[in-house]
Amino acid sequence: MSSDGQDDLAAGVAANLPYLRRYARALTGSQDAGDRYAAATLEAILADSSMLAGTPARVGLFRAFHAVWSSAGGMVDEPPESRVMDVAQKRMSSLTANTREALLLHSVEDFSHAEVGQIMQVTESEAKELIEIAMREMEGALSGKVLVIEDEPIIAMDIASIVESMGHEVTGNPRTRAEAVKMAKANRPDLVLADIQLADNSSGIDAVNDILAEFPDLPVVFITAFPERLLTGERPEPAFLISKPYSEEQIWSAVSQAMFFSSTETLAA
Structure with missing residues (x-):
């Protein structure tokens, strides 16, 4: 060559x-x-x-x-x-x-x-x-409560609709790190679906780490417009990651796979 x-x-x-x-x-x-x-x-x-x-x-x-x-x-x-x-x-x-x-x-x-x-x-x-x-x-093999951490209302509603159509219950839609932690503690989710950048410029990664400190081994799916920034192999990074713009099929597959394993790893902010 x-x-x-x-x-x-x-x-x-x-x-x-x-x-x-x-x-x-x-x-x-x-x-x-x-x-x-x-x-x-x-x-x-x-x-x-x-x-x-x-x-x-x-x-x-x-x-x-x-x-x-x-x-x-x-x-x-x-x-x-x-x-x-x-x-x-x-x-x-x-x-x-x-x-x-x-x-x-x-x-x-x-x-x-x-x-x-x-x-x-x-x-x-x-x-x-x-x-x-x-x-x-x-399909339908695993279902539970899902916390959707997303600061864009239209996107949050769309994700919630997809998740509910899968048979899951959406427990809340926090828009900031503090709201996310508060909602998770009030009603423990079975899975967290989180955007990386939140409304008050707080970090979805920090929010997830706070939640995992309370509830280890919760499965987590992250959504980001820049997946390559979280896939460098240089630090702890998510196992389940969806790129924006996403499709309904991507949400379905990632949520199903994450619940299938029922695990995630704490991320370095």
Whole structure:
């Protein structure tokens, strides 16, 4: 490969690495486990750059990840004493193989059915079927109370409508850090869905950390217009992250996946 070709390849991988981290973390339910798989993918590509051949860099990167993920048996590599990971493994074992992967690739990472097929090495129709199976198996399986931390009223109403259509109860819509903590303490949620920037310029991350100090292991989904700023791998970061503008399917998938794992990690502000 020419020097220019290598530079283009490296640039393509670098541009899409934050989104691979997001996918890996949502798939495993853990920043540490997800980042280990992402790092193993980069090592595999360095050893054999032909893994990216024949497809756009974004598709090739995720396809390389799946080669690593599949070779490990799709397991979450966490210490056995981790209660959350133990629960997650048991839940995953009850689902049809490869369905969560296909759902996340399509709904959160916005790959087409054909691209999901390329990544997972299945046909387009098989990819579509895997996504449909995932939605059927996860729909209604877990429901609970959701706190929506969002300072834009129209967005908050839209998110609440989507969450309620899934069978969840929205317990409140705080617009600031202080309101969020107060509402969470008054009515403990089963999941928190939070914007990063709040009405009084307070931080949604700080609000979530305050809530997690009271209720450890609550699942959290963050929404932000700048996901790459929270996917650097340089500090504790969210396992579940949605980009603005979002789609109904992205909210559905991220909330379902987060409740599926019933875990999150405290973030460094």
